[in-house]
Amino acid sequence: METITIKDTIRQVLESILNHNNFEMHDELTAKDVDGWDSLSHMMIITKIEEAFNIKFKLRDLNKLKNMGSLVSVIQSKL
Amino acid sequence: MNLNLSYRELHKLAKDLPRANNAIKIAVLGNHTTNFFCKALENHLLLAGYDPSIFEGDYDQIDMTLIDESSQLYNFNPEFVIVFESTLTIKDNFYAIKSNLDRSQYYKQLSNKAKSRVSHLKNNNCNAKIIYLSYELIDDALYGNLFSKIPHSFYNQLWKANNALINISENENSFYLFDINKHLSGTTNHRDWPAYINSDLHYSIDTFAELSYHVTLFLKALKGNFKKCLILDLDNTIWGGIIGDDGIDNIQVGALGIGKAFTKLQKWVKELKDRGIIISVCSKNNEDVAKTPFLEHSEMILKLEDISVFVANWNNKADNIRYIQEVLNIGFDSMVFIDDNPAERDIVKQSLPLVTVPDLPEDPALYLPYLSSLNLFETASYSDNDKDRTLQYQQEAERRKSITSVTNMDDYLKSLEMVGTIESFKVEDIPRIAQLTQRSNQFNLRTKRYTDEDITRFKNSDNYLTYSIKLKDKFGDYGLISVVILKKINKTTFFIDTWIMSCRVLKRGVEFFALNKIVKDLLNSNISILTGEYLETQKNHLVSDLLDNLSFSKIDEGFKYKLELNHFNPIKNHIS
Numbered sequence: 230m231e232t233i234t235i236k237d238t239i240r241q242v243l244e245s246i247l248n249h250n251n252f253e254m255h256d257e258l259t260a261k262d263v264d265g266w267d268s269l270s271h272m273m274i275i276t277k278i279e280e281a282f283n284i285k286f287k288l289r290d291l292n293k294l295k296n297m298g299s300l301v302s303v304i305q306s307k308l
Numbered sequence: 309m310n311l312n313l314s315y316r317e318l319h320k321l322a323k324d325l326p327r328a329n330n331a332i333k334i335a336v337l338g339n340h341t342t343n344f345f346c347k348a349l350e351n352h353l354l355l356a357g358y359d360p361s362i363f364e365g366d367y368d369q370i371d372m373t374l375i376d377e378s379s380q381l382y383n384f385n386p387e388f389v390i391v392f393e394s395t396l397t398i399k400d401n402f403y404a405i406k407s408n409l410d411r412s413q414y415y416k417q418l419s420n421k422a423k424s425r426v427s428h429l430k431n432n433n434c435n436a437k438i439i440y441l442s443y444e445l446i447d448d449a450l451y452g453n454l455f456s457k458i459p460h461s462f463y464n465q466l467w468k469a470n471n472a473l474i475n476i477s478e479n480e481n482s483f484y485l486f487d488i489n490k491h492l493s494g495t496t497n498h499r500d501w502p503a504y505i506n507s508d509l510h511y512s513i514d515t516f517a518e519l520s521y522h523v524t525l526f527l528k529a530l531k532g533n534f535k536k537c538l539i540l541d542l543d544n545t546i547w548g549g550i551i552g553d554d555g556i557d558n559i560q561v562g563a564l565g566i567g568k569a570f571t572k573l574q575k576w577v578k579e580l581k582d583r584g585i586i587i588s589v590c591s592k593n594n595e596d597v598a599k600t601p602f603l604e605h606s607e608m609i610l611k612l613e614d615i616s617v618f619v620a621n622w623n624n625k626a627d628n629i630r631y632i633q634e635v636l637n638i639g640f641d642s643m644v645f646i647d648d649n650p651a652e653r654d655i656v657k658q659s660l661p662l663v664t665v666p667d668l669p670e671d672p673a674l675y676l677p678y679l680s681s682l683n684l685f686e687t688a689s690y691s692d693n694d695k696d697r698t699l700q701y702q703q704e705a706e707r708r709k710s711i712t713s714v715t716n717m718d719d720y721l722k723s724l725e726m727v728g729t730i731e732s733f734k735v736e737d738i739p740r741i742a743q744l745t746q747r748s749n750q751f752n753l754r755t756k757r758y759t760d761e762d763i764t765r766f767k768n769s770d771n772y773l774t775y776s777i778k779l780k781d782k783f784g785d786y787g788l789i790s791v792v793i794l795k796k797i798n799k800t801t802f803f804i805d806t807w808i809m810s811c812r813v814l815k816r817g818v819e820f821f822a823l824n825k826i827v828k829d830l831l832n833s834n835i836s837i838l839t840g841e842y843l844e845t846q847k848n849h850l851v852s853d854l855l856d857n858l859s860f861s862k863i864d865e866g867f868k869y870k871l872e873l874n875h876f877n878p879i880k881n882h883i884s
Contacts, residue, residue, distance in 0.1 A: 269347060272513050273316050288502040
């Protein structure tokens with residue numbers, strides 16, 4: 230799957246959970262930069278991403294997640 | 309309310325709900341990350357029509373929070389304290405114990421902790437009920453199935469600890485055990501292990517959603533909102549086939565065909581009836597045909613005497629359920645209707661949205677497992693009195709018949725030959741009294757819910773005068789049907805803290821009978837003023853003018869009242 234398609238799905242997930250689109254989908258984006266992306270919404274985002282791509286994050290995957298770029302590449306590696 | 313909501317769906321549904329005017333205050337104390345549980349619980353309570361405030365204790369600080377008299381917990385003053393300990397954390401604590409002897413006594417540590425938590429709450433004058441989640445039975449697989457012979461095995465200790473919690477619950481009125489294991493066994497993947505290691509999430513967020521659904525049901529029951537009546541369709545619901553077409557020899561119940569599935573359902577219904585749930589029938593049938601299996605089929609578990617109200621005709625089922633509701637005089641929200649026919653269910657759902665109408669699976673083998681999974685019959689109390697209720701409702705149906713033949717209400721009441729007793733609380737009545745305070749919604753002046761302990765406290769205190777009222781008439785004995793609790797304000801004045809009555813004896817003049825006796829009693833103790841107030845709820849409109857009818861006068865524009873006892877004229881009634 231192309232990076233751009235993955236990013237678009239992630240964007241949709243974020244919008245549906247956070248109810249806004251005030252963020253840019255660049256690789257350095259982190260949770261801190263996005264309104265409402267806290268530890269509570271984080272678990273919802275992660276489970277929804279798992280569902281959307283039909284994947285399951287392993288512990289090592291979770292540990293690699295630093296920013297948007299790493300999220301995209303972890304997802305890509307599992308498809 | 310819906311059992312199968314994921315955490316996210318629940319979050320979406322609850323987000324824009326307006327808050328009802330129905331506060332509930334809950335503290336959640338845990339030894340793991342409880343914020344998802346708190347959030348899901350808040351959302352489920354919102355869906356259930358409450359305005360929840362939730363106090364979340366600091367991470368793994370259960371005892372500190374409870375011991376510290378100045379802690380925010382006591383400032384928050386919760387109605388319920390939920391203690392939610394994760395077995396995964398407990399396991400780490402257990403492994404830190406070195407000696408096998410100490411390990412074999414670990415369950416005592418856990419149960420002593422539970423006991424001391426109850427006393428901390430009491431010592432800090434907190435009247436909250438404590439809801440204790442049982443320990444998840446996680447086998448650490450050190451001893452396999454030999455665990456039961458190894459007292460120092462972790463799995464062995466968990467079983468014993470849960471058993472000890474049951475013992476506490478049996479002896480401690482304010483302590484309720486919520487069993488987590490039965491809910492977890494139904495869910496696959498109830499834990500997300502990577503998320504546990506990575507974010508200390510001890511259960512998956514969807515599991516938190518499901519647990520909080522069940523906790524909400526329990527809280528509703530403890531708040532007095534629970535199911536009282538089960539209404540059954542007949543054909544293809546409690547037996548296989550159609551009695552009007554197939555005849556008594558061919559309906560499937562017991563050994564015949566798939567009859568076993570229906571028999572199992574009937575046995576469960578019978579157990580519910582014995583526990584105090586009112587069973588009614590609502591069927592599209594001719595009444596005599598519908599009754600034949602109950603009278604003549606040898607393998608029917610349910611008999612006619614188990615059914616409080618039997619309605620079989622060709623009317624709309626929603627109308628028939630309205631009729632049942634009138635006879636029983638209970639709220640629609642306390643009724644469950646079971647019918648195999650989706651169209652009938654739909655009519656009832658649309659016309660009577662408050663009635664719970666489970667979507668019965670198509671396969672009768674799944675009826676009972678599905679119905680039990682919904683956990684519809686949570687309850688807050690149980691008393692032996694519950695068992696007799698069916699007879700009382702049948703007697704009420706008889707009375708209804710005789711009321712139509714008597715035109716003059718006074719004559720009717722006289723013809724009932726009612727005999728009342730009023731006395732201060734007796735020890736053996738305490739559970740029934742507490743139960744009345746929890747169950748009664750309509751004839752309830754101030755809707756104060758009390759536990760057995762509260763009632764005992766009132767009984768023994770000089771600052772309270774307590775009255776329980778019993779009634780019987782020529783049709784039968786109602787038992788204890790009304791409770792009045794008066795609180796001392798000063799030497800000459802008492803205040804009506806509680807006045808409740810079972811709706812089974814509405815319009816009988818019980819309140820007049822009671823007040824006459826109470827006034828006499830108060831005057832004998834040189835008390836000259838009785839004050840009272842009406843606290844409005846969604847359900848107690850019935851008593852909005854109770855104090856007016858009892859000849860109290862309004863103190864102000866609101867609902868505060870006063871009665872000068874020296875000027876009181878006894879009110880006429882027909883109870884001797």
